Amino acid sequence: MQRRLFTTSAPTANYFKVTLKRSTIGLSDDFRAATLTLGLVRLHQTTYQPVNPSTAGLILKLKELVKVEHVASIPTPEDIKAAKPPRGYKVVGRM
Template sequence: MLHRRFFSTGSAVAENYYKITLKRSTIGTPSDFRAATKTLGLFRLHQTTYRPVNATNAGLILKLKELVNVEIVDRIPDKSELAAKKPPKGYTVVGNKL
């Protein structure tokens, strides 16, 4: 009978993520390219998703290397951090030239 051993370390292991952004359209590409973008969770231009670093995701990124931008990040930002990077909505009047 096989016994499985689980090894745990005392320190937390930092996991890395791919930050994947679709920069080019999939119009006119083969159907396997479009399926790969959907597998990565990319549906619109300039959409960004975060995927863990593993061989499966690396293979999909390699297939789409002309269509996506990829960065390796330490963690996935939460919604408040993403909202802080956006400029405020609307406009402000700086001065009056009348």
């Protein structure tokens, strides 16, 4: 009886959506270099990185600082704009 610990099928997600949630202030230079390598400069900034072992290693190093999601493709600016709610407010009625 053999057990398989890992699946050999290809992942469905092609990109990591990486968002910086915690600051690198007070951390060593190698953590700061890892965030810059991922393209993260500001808090709550999001970048899309390809799924590969080197990117996964950087994310694992910064696991307490970043939020990671798997996505199939990078959204276009039109997709991002369509997902946002309309700005402002509208008066519905009077009291």
